[in-house]
Amino acid sequence: GDAVGCDRLEELTPRTPLALPGSGAVQLQVAVSGPDDSGRRTVSVYSHHEDGASEDPWTLHARGVLTAGAPAGSAAGRVPAEWPPADAEPIDAAGLHEDGEEGVGIARGSAFQGLRQAWRRGEEILAEVVLPEELRGDAGRYGLHPALLDAALHAVHGKPVDGTEDAIALTHAWSGVALYATGATTLRVRLVPEAGGGVAAVLADETGQVVATAEAVTSRSVTPDDVAGPGRVPHESLFRVQWAALPEAPAAAVEGLAAGYPVVGPDADELRALLGIADEGTAVYADVREAAMYGETAPGCVLLPFLSGSPVVGDAVDPAVVRSVTLGALESLQAWLAEERSAGSRLVVVTRGAVSAVPGEDVT
Numbered sequence: 415g416d417a418v419g420c421d422r423l424e425e426l427t428p429r430t431p432l433a434l435p436g437s438g439a440v441q442l443q444v445a446v447s448g449p450d451d452s453g454r455r456t457v458s459v460y461s462h463h464e465d466g467a468s469e470d471p472w473t474l475h476a477r478g479v480l481t482a483g484a485p486a487g488s489a490a491g492r493v494p495a496e497w498p499p500a501d502a503e504p505i506d507a508a509g510l511h512e513d514g515e516e517g518v519g520i521a522r523g524s525a526f527q528g529l530r531q532a533w534r535r536g537e538e539i540l541a542e543v544v545l546p547e548e549l550r551g552d553a554g555r556y557g558l559h560p561a562l563l564d565a566a567l568h569a570v571h572g573k574p575v576d577g578t579e580d581a582i583a584l585t586h587a588w589s590g591v592a593l594y595a596t597g598a599t600t601l602r603v604r605l606v607p608e609a610g611g612g613v614a615a616v617l618a619d620e621t622g623q624v625v626a627t628a629e630a631v632t633s634r635s636v637t638p639d640d641v642a643g644p645g646r647v648p649h650e651s652l653f654r655v656q657w658a659a660l661p662e663a664p665a666a667a668v669e670g671l672a673a674g675y676p677v678v679g680p681d682a683d684e685l686r687a688l689l690g691i692a693d694e695g696t697a698v699y700a701d702v703r704e705a706a707m708y709g710e711t712a713p714g715c716v717l718l719p720f721l722s723g724s725p726v727v728g729d730a731v732d733p734a735v736v737r738s739v740t741l742g743a744l745e746s747l748q749a750w751l752a753e754e755r756s757a758g759s760r761l762v763v764v765t766r767g768a769v770s771a772v773p774g775e776d777v778t
């Protein structure tokens with residue numbers, strides 16, 4: 415926000431959890447739009463696995479709105495001057511780290527166990543959180559260290575907001591967030607329930623000076639299935655093809671492998687020549703229907719080559735040739751599937767130059 419003159423996060427809603435890989439790195443991108451008529455800007459957070467293909471899409475993790483101007487102010491006001499207040503009742507802070515989280519598969523490392531003390535005063539929750547010693551050197555790199563901010567909200571994690579069994583309530587969305595100081599390593603936290611759901615929050619340093627405020631922080635119920643989901647890396651498609659070169663096999667092995675398989679279509683002789691198969695080594699048929707009727711039983715495998723009829727002429731592609739070859743392949747596949755005797759056989763479509771197996775290879 416500082417880079418574009420926006421000092422207030424009007425809203426922020428997570429979309430997809432960020433799954434960290436077991437090895438390698440994740441690239442992050444924060445995109446901020448231009449201002450609308452009211453000066454508001456959309457901010458989006460994306461990630462891309464460093465070892466992923468360059469054409470893989472970036473994953474959207476969160477989207478929000480940045481604005482300029484003084485915040486309306488949090489209903490939590492300020493933290494009490496007397497700390498902790500005399501009328502506040504202590505809460506077991508250690509239990510808050512684990513209450514309900516193990517049941518949904520959440521295990522927190524030491525960096526995210528900064529909640530030291532907690533109290534309840536009426537409906538309010540008061541808490542004190544500390545950044546672990548090993549992270550304090552990094553506090554100045556952030557407006558507010560993520561581990562410290564996460565610990566500040568542990569006190570409201572617990573029973574799901576909608577009564578869902580085997581679930582826990584975790585932070586879901588933020589609104590009206592403003593940061594007033596940076597580099598904090600200890601926070602005093604005051605959380606006040608909001609009439610519309612969620613809590614208003616004020617975070618202060620150990621002297622009581624306000625560090626950050628939020629007009630509302632809402633939660634949602636998280637189940638074991640939700641927690642398991644982030645372990646899977648999201649992609650628009652499941653897989654991509656990666657070709658691997660095979661070691662060159664002896665001619666005799668290739669001939670022995672293909673010999674005896676019927677070959678179909680006008681390119682049969684060319685395929686047999688490429689594989690070094692003698693004329694008497696295999697049978698040739700005009701179409702797949704005839705091949706399926708080969709012998710007393712259907713063959714285990716039938717080869718259907720498409721080796722000629724390239725649509726590439728110079729630097730151009732002839733659409734008529736592409737259409738002709740594609741229709742021919744489709745008709746052969748449909749005929750094969752319609753033939754009952756082919757049910758126990760495999761139809762192997764053999765191509766040459768149909769795909770680019772390595773970068774820079776031409777498709778012919």
